[in-house]
Amino acid sequence: MKTAKSPALVPVPTVPEPDPRPPRRLFIELERVTVSYGKGPSATQALAEISLQAEEGDFIALVGPSGCGKSTILKLVGDLLKASGGHVFVAGREVGAQDVRIGMAFQNPTLLPWLSIRDNVMLPLKIVQPFRAEWKRKRHGEYRDRAEALLAKVGLGGFGGKYPWQLSGGMQQRASLCRALIHEPNLLLLDEPFGALDQFTREELWDILQTLWIDGKPTVLLVTHDLRESAFLANRIVVMSARPGRILVDEPVGFARPRTLDTTYQPGFTNLTHKLRTLIVEARTAAGGTP
Ligand SMILES: Nc1ncnc2c1ncn2[C@@H]1O[C@H](COP(=O)(O)OP(=O)(O)OP(=O)(O)O)[C@@H](O)[C@H]1O
Numbered sequence: 001m002k003t004a005k006s007p008a009l010v011p012v013p014t015v016p017e018p019d020p021r022p023p024r025r026l027f028i029e030l031e032r033v034t035v036s037y038g039k040g041p042s043a044t045q046a047l048a049e050i051s052l053q054a055e056e057g058d059f060i061a062l063v064g065p066s067g068c069g070k071s072t073i074l075k076l077v078g079d080l081l082k083a084s085g086g087h088v089f090v091a092g093r094e095v096g097a098q099d100v101r102i103g104m105a106f107q108n109p110t111l112l113p114w115l116s117i118r119d120n121v122m123l124p125l126k127i128v129q130p131f132r133a134e135w136k137r138k139r140h141g142e143y144r145d146r147a148e149a150l151l152a153k154v155g156l157g158g159f160g161g162k163y164p165w166q167l168s169g170g171m172q173q174r175a176s177l178c179r180a181l182i183h184e185p186n187l188l189l190l191d192e193p194f195g196a197l198d199q200f201t202r203e204e205l206w207d208i209l210q211t212l213w214i215d216g217k218p219t220v221l222l223v224t225h226d227l228r229e230s231a232f233l234a235n236r237i238v239v240m241s242a243r244p245g246r247i248l249v250d251e252p253v254g255f256a257r258p259r260t261l262d263t264t265y266q267p268g269f270t271n272l273t274h275k276l277r278t279l280i281v282e283a284r285t286a287a288g289g290t291p
Helices: 070-077 117-127 132-138 142-153 169-181 199-216 227-233 261-265 267-286
Strands: 026-037 044-055 059-063 085-090 102-106 187-191 219-223 236-240 247-252
Touching: 026 070, 026 219, 044 070, 044 085, 044 219, 044 247, 059 070, 059 227, 070 085, 070 187, 070 219, 102 169, 117 132, 117 142, 117 169, 132 142, 142 169, 142 199, 169 187, 169 199, 199 227, 219 227, 227 261, 227 267, 236 267, 247 267, 261 267
Parallel strands: 059 219, 059 236, 102 187, 187 219
Antiparallel strands: 026 044, 026 085, 236 247
């Protein structure tokens, strides 16, 4: 008598599940870019030929020896500097050809001393379209509420009416982060934003920045000398050689989000920061610097 074959024994062809995530767009592309400052024999070659790509929503940390051209890359992508050679594309067009909403923060919070914290934070809404068109109508209502909500998110609820000089350095830097993010930028350029802060405040701000990035998913380029900071925040760490800067390593960082300070004590984390440190020490030594 024939018995029916157990269906479990028949191999079922598997069709791959469609990936529910939309494909990510290439957002930044540096194609064989070089930069020299000045001309003739006194010119400084800041960047050797470099190529770098970032997808929409990437969080990339740029690390490397002092003077290797990290800030130069931010200036190129922010259209504050023209490349000497090669091409810089942002949002699919040559940089500058298309309006991209950019937020920036630097080591020095650069808040305007004659404006309240709230007015400092609202500044991009006064300047950047499409917000600018509605500035007069919304500055005392919706925009003010938006600034207050963001300030509350970084622990500055109730400080909107104060002036920069009434706040500590860490509080000013929080406000400067709010100003960088109030207009919901697609691109966030951060140049050592926590470099002048003590370790505890810095770690608090990592957490805040991570939350803001998870919420808004801007593409971020972060310049930092703090390797723990780079490994805590970034999903890719780009290590550069000494000047003229080249890209030595493009290291993916896969720790689960949200990362916490506990993440920084895991062996994988310390191994990564150790590896980065070794690379940078080697790069400095190769360039004749102190190991
Ligand atoms: N406007 C300028 N004119 C001349 N040289 C410049 C100018 N800006 C930068 N440089 C030089 O170009 C090189 C790269 O500078 P950049 O600021 O990009 O480096 P960096 O890696 O961000 O440095 P750091 O880590 O010390 O902040 C440095 O040697 C710097 O002295």
